[in-house]
Amino acid sequence: MTTLKSALDTASPEYAANVAAMQEKLVEIDGELAKAVDGGGERSNARHASRGKLTARARIELLLDRDSPFLELCPLAGYGSEFTVGGSIAGGIGVVNGVECMIVATDPTVKGGATNPWAMRKSLRLQTIALENRLPVISLVESGGADLPRQLEIFIPGGRSFKNLTNLSKAGIPTIALVFGNSTAGGAYLPGMSDHIVMIKERSKVFLAGPPLVKAATGEISNDEELGGAEMHSRVSGLADYFAEDEQDACRIGRLIVGRLNWKKAGPKPRPVAPAPRYDENELLGVVPPDLKVPFDPKEVIARVVDDSDFDEFKPLFGTSLVTGWADVHGYPIGILANARGALFNEDALKATQFIQLANRYNTPLLFLHNTTGYMVGKDYEQRGIIKHGAMMINAVSNSTVPHISILLGSSYGAGHYGMCGRPYDPRFLFTWPSARSSVMGAQQLAEVTYNVSKASAEAQGKPFDDEGALAIKAAIEHQIDAESLPLVLSGMVYDDGIIDPRDTRTVLGMTLSAIHSAPVEGTGEFGVFRM
Missing domain, CATH: 3.90.226.10 (2-enoyl-CoA Hydratase; Chain A, domain 1)
Structure with a gap:
């Protein structure tokens, strides 16, 4: 017999203490996840809703098959930094028209969806997962490009996201962009390098430079629609493949595109019967x-x-x-x-x-x-x-x-x-x-090693050793490593x-x-x- 026999004593005080400790940690984590869902906060969300726009996660929900699960990935990116938890992106794996896809949605309530260092790191990770596992990528775009004050950390490594899109396309993995608002500067290349692009009437704006920058650079006077509106890109430039009436229509079209991919899994199917575990x-x-x-x-x-x-x-x-x-x-x-x-x-x-x-x-x-x-x-x-x-x-x-x-x-x-x-x-x-x-290594072991090394060094050099000061440093190091782990x-x-x-x-x-x-x-x- 290969069926495992459990020896876990769920009535023991040790088990109860383990559960209590785990639940305490889960409460803390849930609090941080709530910050990611809240995005830019109450004011930003209210302003976004007043414009008749959906949140990033609501857009994802519209796109997914009804009642299908969504595995959100890297939801805590940026925790402990100066940036909003979540990295101004919501992303993960979900089923769209029967096809498992990687969905990446910029959160426009966080600085207009601008890419900060953690958003960049997170988006690169999501693209890597899509490429390794052969998952079609759907980008829900509303982004002002790079967070300019942090351009030093974003510009050079962030360029890989565009390379990744072209690599996905080369590998025959479809890339689809649904543009919900402004997609400017570097953000314009995200739809520009996708296989399929959906733009929304009077909402989508895709251009390398907005009217103020164009005027400053060339003296030309133009408006958003002329430069990068959905109708212009649908009728004139040809950048847009589909013209949607509103956000719901864009998600409907996105689902239709996935349905036409004729996408098939390349790996073996699971066994037809998968009994649940015998233990709770x-x-x-x-x-x-x-x-x-x-x-x-x-x-x-x-x-x-x-x-x-x-x-x-x-x-x-x-x-x-x-x-x-x-x-x-x-x-x-x-x-x-x-x-x-x-x-x-x-x-x-x-x-x-x-x-x-x-x-x-x-x-x-x-x-x-x-x-x-x-x-x-x-x-x-x-x-x-x-x-x-x-x-x-x-x-x-x-x-x-x-x-x-x-x-x-x-x-x-x-x-x-x-x-x-x-x-x-x-x-x-x-x-x-x-x-x-x-x-x-463990925090206690690492602190002990640094203490012993400093003591041995002092003795080898014939110098006096400040044991009290070294113990204080040891305690500080142990606290630091424990926090970092x-x-x-x-x-x-x-x-x-x-x-x-x-x-x-x-x-x-x-x-x-x-x-x-x-x-x-x-x-x-x-x-x-x-x-x-």
Whole structure:
């Protein structure tokens, strides 16, 4: 039997404490998500509505199939910065006329939809996801171009967004732009480089320079409509392919365009039957303790995520700090690597390397569930070859071509973050639970290292050592690293694709796996040199 048996005691005080801690974190995250939805705030939203315009998310909702889900991505971009949470963009994966699409909507209530550094980083990430997973891109445009005071951070790296659009088109991935208002300067190239363009009567304005700038540059006097109105671009320039009466009509036309794409998924279909897990997904709130030094069993997570709680474990008696095995999620086959205890030992790295090779042989996507402090250190492990064994695992992760999904459940420190396919190793999707932490090492360990190094340096130079001052610095460093490793901070920097409620894990995995299978799913037999 490969059905997992849960040992989670939901009546214990420890479980109750875990749930309370997780719920407290979720309340904080929900508060930040509300800021993203609110966009430019009450005044900006009221002014926007008084002009008869819909919000970015209302436009997305009009576009989507009725009652279909929408997986919003990177919703907390810009958290902790001077900019509005969300990066002045709403974006994610949704179903339009039966086709999974990447939808990217600029939020005109935030500085007229101008692109700030976080909006740029977020939009580039969304385009990358679309290209890797072969998702048609629908841009809902109302943007004044770059946030000019921050042009130094935007102009050069932001140009890649236009390159990405042309790369998508070259790859045969459709790009569609629905223009809801002003799309000026750099913003004009977003529709200009799309395959299909819809413009709205007396609303859409697409030009490189508005009337004031044209007058200043050339002396020519013109108005918005003559320079870049929807009717002009429909009748004269030919930039517009479709002429809509209003915002609702633009969304209707957008849906029609998607319906005419004759779009087909290139990956294999899921199994026809996908039984729900045998255990309640709500119990996921109490699996991870607030103190990440306390171990937890990742199989309790797996049992509440995979189909029928059925998990075929690979090498269960070898390398027991890493759980590996095969399962299905919403009918899609998947290989799972999950940290069972903090450190990754020699045997764990060897097991992971073989398992990743097998997944590539079987064209099976991989799911990485993180809770690791990194690769084990110490004389015994060094002499047994932890460096070369860890390198083998990282080599396998780096060169694997089956799609990877990573979810940070607990700790994700040091090279363990890399070996478990953290953000630098380009997983197709990376999500974080509110309980997670990620940094070069744990805050306490890092602070202790800096203290010991400074003390040893003073002793080596024969200088007096200010222990009281060093302890104060140690405490400050520990506080800093602990704050920097929080999920909100990492998500704000677009180091993940979103913080998810543990109860939504199976749903999020199902949606991402479905998106992944829009593209071919193919493994490789080619890896770098494995040092034996």
